[in-house]
Amino acid sequence: MKIGIICDDYWHPGTTVKQGLEPLGTEGFQFEFIQHASEWTRIWMDGQDAVVLAKSNQISARDKMPWLTDEIQAHFVDYVEQGKGLLVLHSGTVGYREERTFFELIGGVFNMHPEACQVTMSYTDEAMLPIETAKSFSMHDEHYYVEVIDERIHVFLTSTSEHGTQPAGWVREQGKGRVCVLTPGHFLEALKHPDYQAAIAGALKWCSGYHNKV
Known part of the structure; x- marks a missing residue:
């Protein structure tokens, strides 16, 4: 599977994302990384079975100007609706x-x-993704609080810390394609946690439709 990865911003170095995801190459994923938003093209995206967005709305770590224009947003929607997958990490x-x-x-x-703390991830619906892992696992990470559109998503993973509980993983389908969001993964150690690696691999397989092909 060809997976395009868009990463690198001021708070989230592209090197961390690379080092965190490259071990998943043993799962059959072929990664192609873009770190500067100017390198993105629709042709590049169309050549991927799925795309991972692990970049905040900044052109790069050195350029904090927004990169996601109205035109690019429309391309992301069309990419998904035409049957491709998007993992937002x-x-x-x-x-x-x-x-x-x-x-x-x-x-x-x-x-x-x-402030970063111990966070426990718990699956509420393991059947949503092809994952073979523990029903819950803990790691030191940023505990993301999110604003969600409840009627548009199906939450399969929650995150709990001393600060409360939040959605940490959800999926949705639009047109012929699929979208998955996973909010953990600020630190390299969190990205490389074996149970979280399993979650990311499962998300990529689900987004690309791989589990329907085997």
Whole structure:
């Protein structure tokens, strides 16, 4: 499976995303990374079975100007509706509150997070993704608080800490395609947690429709 990854912003270095996701290459994923938003093209995106957005609404770590224009938002919607998959990972929910088309496509965006702490992830519906892992697992991470459009999403994973409980993973379908959002993963150790690696792999397989092909 060819997976395009858009990453790198001021708070979330692309190197962290790369190092966190590259171990999943053993699952059969072929990753292609874009770190500067100017490198994105629709042709590039169409060549991927699924795309991972792990970048807040910044052109790059050095350029904090927004990159997700109305035109690019429309391309993301069309990409999904034509039958492709989109996985929004951690920082991919950040800074998109006012980008209404994209907000509605992914079904939820970042609101805030307290200081990093111990967070427990619990599956509420394991059947949504092809995942073989524990029903819950804990790790040190940022506990993302999100604003979601409840009627547009199906939550399968929650995150709980001393600060409360939040949706941490959800899915939705639009047109012929699929969207999954996973909010954990600020630190490299969190991204590389074995149970979270399983969640990401399952999300990629679901988004790309892989589990329907085998």
